[in-house]
Amino acid sequence: MAPMTPCASSSRRRLLQIVGMAGLGLATSRVRAAETSVRFSPLLPGGPDERPLTTAFPQKGPMILQRTRPPLLETPFAVFDKGVFTPNDQFFVRWHLADIPNEVKVDTFRLALHGHVNQPMSLTLGDILALPRVEIAAVNQCSGNSRGYFMPRVAGGEWANGAMGNARWAGVRLKDVLDRAGVKAGAVQVRLNGLDGPVLPATPKFMKSLDIDHARDGEVLIAYEMNGAQLPLVNGFPIRLIVPGWYSTYWIKMLNDIEVLDKPDDNFWMTKAYLIPDTPHASVKPGETGYKMVPINRMVPRSFITNIEPGAKVRVGVPTLARGIAFGGASGVARLDLSADGGSTWQAAQLGPDEGKYSFRQWQTHFAVPAAGQRLLKVRCTNTNGDSQPDVANWNPGGFMRNVIESTQVVVS
Amino acid sequence: MRKTIVASVLGVVTLVVPLSGHAADPAPFTLKSVSVNLPTDSRLFPPGPNVETVNNNCLTCHSAGMVLNQPPLSKTAWEAEVHKMIDAYGAPVQPLDVPLIVAYLDSINGAKSEGSPPMH
Numbered sequence: 103m104a105p106m107t108p109c110a111s112s113s114r115r116r117l118l119q120i121v122g123m124a125g126l127g128l129a130t131s132r133v134r135a136a137e138t139s140v141r142f143s144p145l146l147p148g149g150p151d152e153r154p155l156t157t158a159f160p161q162k163g164p165m166i167l168q169r170t171r172p173p174l175l176e177t178p179f180a181v182f183d184k185g186v187f188t189p190n191d192q193f194f195v196r197w198h199l200a201d202i203p204n205e206v207k208v209d210t211f212r213l214a215l216h217g218h219v220n221q222p223m224s225l226t227l228g229d230i231l232a233l234p235r236v237e238i239a240a241v242n243q244c245s246g247n248s249r250g251y252f253m254p255r256v257a258g259g260e261w262a263n264g265a266m267g268n269a270r271w272a273g274v275r276l277k278d279v280l281d282r283a284g285v286k287a288g289a290v291q292v293r294l295n296g297l298d299g300p301v302l303p304a305t306p307k308f309m310k311s312l313d314i315d316h317a318r319d320g321e322v323l324i325a326y327e328m329n330g331a332q333l334p335l336v337n338g339f340p341i342r343l344i345v346p347g348w349y350s351t352y353w354i355k356m357l358n359d360i361e362v363l364d365k366p367d368d369n370f371w372m373t374k375a376y377l378i379p380d381t382p383h384a385s386v387k388p389g390e391t392g393y394k395m396v397p398i399n400r401m402v403p404r405s406f407i408t409n410i411e412p413g414a415k416v417r418v419g420v421p422t423l424a425r426g427i428a429f430g431g432a433s434g435v436a437r438l439d440l441s442a443d444g445g446s447t448w449q450a451a452q453l454g455p456d457e458g459k460y461s462f463r464q465w466q467t468h469f470a471v472p473a474a475g476q477r478l479l480k481v482r483c484t485n486t487n488g489d490s491q492p493d494v495a496n497w498n499p500g501g502f503m504r505n506v507i508e509s510t511q512v513v514v515s
Numbered sequence: 516m517r518k519t520i521v522a523s524v525l526g527v528v529t530l531v532v533p534l535s536g537h538a539a540d541p542a543p544f545t546l547k548s549v550s551v552n553l554p555t556d557s558r559l560f561p562p563g564p565n566v567e568t569v570n571n572n573c574l575t576c577h578s579a580g581m582v583l584n585q586p587p588l589s590k591t592a593w594e595a596e597v598h599k600m601i602d603a604y605g606a607p608v609q610p611l612d613v614p615l616i617v618a619y620l621d622s623i624n625g626a627k628s629e630g631s632p633p634m635h
Contacts, residue, residue, distance in 0.1 A: 146586065168584060257585055260585060336553070
């Protein structure tokens with residue numbers, strides 16, 4: 103859909119001067135291609151809210167640079183106004199450990215299957231491509247997407263709202279791959295592991311596990327295709343796990359090892375990291391202690407206005423188009439409501455084509471404001487499970503699962 | 516189902532089993548080997564007391580950017596971060612260096628002087 107109003111993040115040109123020394127007493131300098139920086143909108147409370155916009159990563163277009171090594175790259179928010187599928191070259195990137203292969207050869211790559219199985223095996227990509235192909239549109243969202251908006255702020259990747267994306271994934275069912283090896287009775291979990299590794303031997307390898315029934319539900323995929331193309335290397339080439347409706351931490355990139363476990367996974371990344379309070383909205387009070395923690399799991403509904411920037415001017419009484427994206431989390435989008443008066447009254451928006459229950463869904467509606475002044479636009483997604491976004495932001499020490507109703511202030515005149 | 520392997524290109528004409536009701540492109544899908552260079556970041560931490568200790572200890576596993584993008588954090592929060600790097604991720608930081616690193620991280624937290632973020 104064509105943007106109705108410009109939606110580019112406020113950005114300004116910045117020249118980065120790179121000075122290099124070449125040879126004895128000889129200094130050369132050159133100006134690298136002009137780069138821009140972006141200022142998050144809305145601003146991150148307390149800052150810093152400016153980041154470089156980088157084009158330095160292979161197979162990627164302009165990305166917001168959160169960290170170079172290991173890469174943390176955020177999708178510029180304007181991308182989400184262009185459609186429900188996020189282009190591969192602007193899909194967010196998040197790695198935990200810095201030893202990432204920069205080369206993957208398709209003829210020597212192997213996926214190992216072992217553990218509590220009848221027949222341990224090593225599959226080629228040809229073996230995987232030969233299995234029945236399935237497709238699904240699904241949102242991949244970082245557990246800590248929007249962490250930068252937590253109040254009080256918490257340490258971690260200080261994302262704005264762009265650590266998410268939606269793609270049409272194609273690949274094979276994890277179930278079908280597991281069946282090749284034959285899961286033994288008594289299997290409890292399936293542990294997924296990728297080619298990436300730590301710099302230090304003492305750092306725990308990044309691995310995540312799914313319960314055996316989840317792993318075999320037919321929806322969890324091993325994808326070799328993303329929006330009709332192979333995955334960019336930094337998005338997990340040649341294959342990554344797709345766990346529809348679940349946070350991205352489980353979507354193991356460069357998947358090369360599957361171990362079926364006969365007892366619950368006790369590795370660091372399942373028992374110490376990515377834990378949320380076992381409370382409504384995973385929310386606790388700052389400083390609160392003594393609550394139970396559980397591994398993060400299903401996503402929750404969210405929605406965003408993508409065509410109106412905070413601070414935008416709106417004409418009194420004139421119908422104005424608002425549009426954006428919504429997703430239900432672990433179920434589909436049932437409805438999207440917009441309020442043009444700070445949440446006192448709500449109107450239903452028109453939903454765009456249904457690309458599947460795990461996909462972004464576009465919405466749009468016109469609103470009119472009868473009087474001049476500052477107004478808060480709010481959008482609220484309700485999913486087909488009946489869950490909707492909360493009025494008050496959740497808080498937890500990890501900065502996980504933010505899904506408060508988003509507000510956009512506009513100036514009516 | 517047909518499988519072709521040509522040099523380092525894998526291709527397959529796939530059996531289409533839509534999961535969400537979408538017909539798939541019938542054209543064969545191929546995978547091609549990838550070799551890229553990931554950018555490095557030689558940026559050091561900004562000057563300040565103990566910055567050498569920070570550069571020597573913190574840049575092994577990650578670039579400086581993420582640290583410099585953190586919000587104003589309390590000294591206690593920075594201490595927790597440093598201990599997480601040691602205890603959870605095995606960073607070989609000498610015990611005597613811990614307070615030096617914490618003091619540096621606390622000192623570069625410029626926005627903190629403007630007051631902590633309000634409680635929600």
